[in-house]
Amino acid sequence: NGTKRLCELSIEKFNPTEEENRKVFEDFTRLYRIKQLENTVPYPHVKELLFSLKEEGIKVCVLSNKTEENVKEILSSLFPNYHFDFVVGQRKDVPKKPDPYCLNKMIEDLQIDKKEILYVGDSDVDMIVSNNVNLDNVAVSYGYRPREMLKQYNPKYIVDDIIEILEIIKNK
Secondary structure, three states: OOHHHHHHHHHHHHOOOHHHHHHHHHHHHHHHHHHOOOOOOOOOOHHHHHHHHHHOOOOOEEEEEEEHHHHHHHHHHHOOOOOOOEEEEEOOOOOOOOOOHHHHHHHHHHOOOHHHOEEEEOOHHHHHHHHHOOOEEEEEOOOOOOHHHHHOOOOOEEEOOHHHHHHHHHHO
């Protein structure tokens, strides 16, 4: 639900004032910018999947609730030789996931038929936004949320290894 909400939840039990919430968010943002790449690596098989998709001419987009600046920096560091077709992160001018605005805008800008899209995510928020836009979706069982939680959102597919997506696409 975005980094601002994460910060609010982290100090919620202390009944913070609006000013304290703002300060925690500012501190988090400053520190995250410095430390965001420490111990950050792609999950197994992500690079192989990305380059396989590129070889097949399949567009790959990123929709994140991290700030757009952070998302772009992380992607360029982890995947320096890869071009993502569309990257959207948290910005002040647009609502964040699970609001469908950014996802719908991405689809519109890329002029892609929804039937051709496979939305991959590892959180409840991902499943909600993809369901809100009526997209086929894949829940990744080893990411942000556990399999059992993700199953509640009725993903079309659940994978334990992201490379399984290649087989899903072949059969789609």
